[in-house]
Amino acid sequence: MAKDCRLPKKNQAHVSEVRSVPIDLGELNLSAVVFEANLVDNPRKWWIDTGATRHICSDKEMFSTYTPINGRKLFMGNSATSNIVGIGNVVLKMTSGKELTLIDVLHVPDIRKNLVSGSLLVKSGFRLVFESNKFVLTKNSHFIGKGYVEKGLFKMNIMTVMPKMAKVPFCSVERKTSPLELIHSDICDLKFVQTRGGKKYFITFIDDCTRYCYVYLLRSKDEALEAFKLYKNEVENQLSKTIKAIRNDRGGEYGAPFEEFCSEFGIIHQTTAPYSPQSNGIAERKNRTLKEMMNAMLINSGLPQNLWGEAILSANHILNKIPQKDKNETPYELWKVHKSTILDIHENTIIESRNAVFFENIFPCKDRKEEESSRKRTREVANGDHQRDEEPRRSKRAKRAKTFGPDFLTYLLENEPRTINEALSSPEAPFWKEAINNEIESIMQNHTWELVDLPSGSKPLGCKWILKRKYKADGSIDKYKERITSIRVLIVVAALYDLEIHQMDVKTAFLNGELDEEIYMEQPEGFVVPGQEKKVCRLVKSLYGLKQAPKQWHEKFDQTMLSNGFKINECDKCVYVKSTQHSFIIVCLCVDDMLIMGSNRDIILTTKKMLTKHFDMKDMGLADVILGIKISKTSDGLALSQSHYVETILKKFKAYESPPAKTPVDLNLHLAKNKDEPECQIEYSRIIGSLMYIMNCTRPDIAYAVNKLSIFTSNPSKDHWKGLIRVLRYLKYTSNYGLHYTRYPAVLEGYSDANWISDSKDTKSTSGYVFIIGGGVVSWKSSKQTCIARSTMESEFIALDKAGEKAEWLRNFLEDIPCWTKPVPAIMVHCDSQSAIGRAQSSMYNGKSRHIRRRHNTIRQLISSGIISIDYIKSNDNLADPLTKGLSRDQVYCLSRGMGLKPDN
Structure with missing residues (x-):
């Protein structure tokens, strides 16, 4: 270890103070004790030393800043001395991708092992956690780097030392002089929402000479080759030339079939280097520009997201007719060899209109402004501090009746259909009919009941359809899924070991449980068997709505998992694990949804096959959302977020009209029990319920505010409403926040x-x-x-x-x-x-x-x-x-x- 003995501690407080020490003080020596192990030859490696009080480096090339000094020495453990010839900063690039900057590193050419002072790191706010054979370096709970034991010492895992150097800029490339000499291509993923035709991607083909671009919409990446064939046939026929070369990245859509097609027609297929998007910069920049224009068009016009395909094609049409920076001609002129005319916009036709005026800046699909009266209460609560002058009165201890807010009618109108007749008479009748037929089909295939005469002394249970919509991660309707009972789903935080997470859904899960008692039920509305109207359904298996259904379904699932080698987690009975010497699998059941994660894809697929064998399953692939909580991959782990749900409740409760706030709690607002009449109690409780769902899933930062405000749910006042609006304003400011987990x-x-x-x-x-x-x-x-x-x-x-x-x-x-x-x-x-x-x-x-x-x-x-x-x-x-x-x-x-x-x- 190294230790300063004469350098005053006050000169170690800040970097600037250390650098202000006179360099020519020959009498100022630096004493240090160095382990003999530090004399081993490792010129480019760095080692953690918890006893060292200074960072030490032997190579001047590693410094990003450097100041020569004289007259300071380093004393070794064997009484030998070494000269300190300089001081400066060293930047280490960790294997995690993060940079660690070491301040005031001593340059000692004679030392053979570069040392990082553990005590200095701790003083700078870092945290070192040592285990048996490794250590982990963090700061503010964020992972910085790690290291492992090597020859009895802890060696840091670094990628490289970053001295004064900058990235080498990419050289500019001369543009081709003739069309079709080189084509740039790239595919872009927009599968967050499909077009009306079911398209999820678009692919671009850009001519290097003219920059004229073609865009094709695709349902899957596999259609990339067919799109290129269409492009090739059209452009070669129109220009009477052949494509010489095409450049793209190494995406799977440009695989072996694409390579074979290019070879067949003598087209040179150029692929860029991995992790180098600059090599295909023309196509990358074109895709970015198209998406930016698409977003601007959809937002400004108020059109739905499923029209992104039309917006992309319109944006490309505009870009092809805009002059380039380095030329006065448009890509269209260079490609067609003539200027664009107004005839081309409407396919060689001109439409003349009389007694008509076109309002090009007005979009009918834009959301209309709310009526002033519907915003009066929210604006008054958010901005008003008005007080009421009241006559003194005697306090009463009377039970307060619940009041209905002004949006209660909207609340009723937003509900799903309450009866099967309402569903089949609504505009969504075809979807509801399909969902109801699918449910009855599942019930009959599962042999859930049989028609019998009602025994004397028995009373049949009633039967009612409960119709619910199921939504995607972006909030759009995934499928019209009806249930005879509500579904509660647990949110599971993904593991930290870079495991693949898959999701499956059990179709009609509660129909799998086997009953051990006689239960009779009336025939369901709309499906009474002709000629057997007086008969009832004797339930053979459990059904949604029965109090026994959850227990019977869970017992059935337990038996299946245990018989296939799984063990039940003792702390959470809905978590099942199975492990061998080389692999493991974890299944988390959330009523009828489940998350499956394993050490490799083979064991995941095997488990899926097993579950499909025993139950009617829907494979949803990689997990991306579970009940509105998005599960997304990041560069260093996983993230859980509810940004769309936050935006939904902000719009639903008209909080977008209020300015954002940077804290969830107003420190100047003191909440007390309301002694007056309640203010919009039902609406207050609705907002509290929505906030509690967000709080319990992904937003611990609003836990105190929601907990405090929920106390006054039965009798809210204007002050309580101000506190509630404050939380909504904070969510508006942090609507894109999510929980991020690193490995x-x-x-x-x-x-x-x-x-x-x-x-x-x-x-x-x-x-x-x-x-x-x-x-x-x-x-x-x-x-x-x-x-x-x-x-x-x-x-x-x-x-x-x-x-x-x-x-x-x-x-x-x-x-x-x-x-x-x-x-x-x-x-x-x-x-x-x-x-x-x-x-x-x-x-x-x-x-x-x-x-x-x-x-x-x-x-x-x-x-x-x-x-x-x-x-x-x-x-x-x-x-x-x-x-x-x-x-x-x-x-x-x-x-x-x-x-x-x-x-x-």
């Missing part, structure tokens, strides 16, 4: 906090906890404590008890996950109360804390059994702080990032 660090740690009686009129404190894995929060809770705490220590201790309870559950859950390292180490729970930590670690208790004896014993047991360990953390760094109180803008921003909550883009 490192694979460490589970928790944060606990409490706010002791912040309101003089409130006698109970607020608890909050957060648990982090892979840089993102996986579990959180904000709630009012059930008992009265007499001090800050007691409130923090009660919160710590709740956090310990959740930590034990998470630890036990991870014990049954095959890919997780065993045994699971003690979970570090961070707390910002020294007194609570001291009480937890003490085996003694006195009369003042006797009433929390049970909680004390519970936490002591968790600590002694190695389930949790407690560590002190500053309040400003406590990620559970936003779940117990309102914070400033900067605190909300920093702590949200610490929880992995950040924009999706």
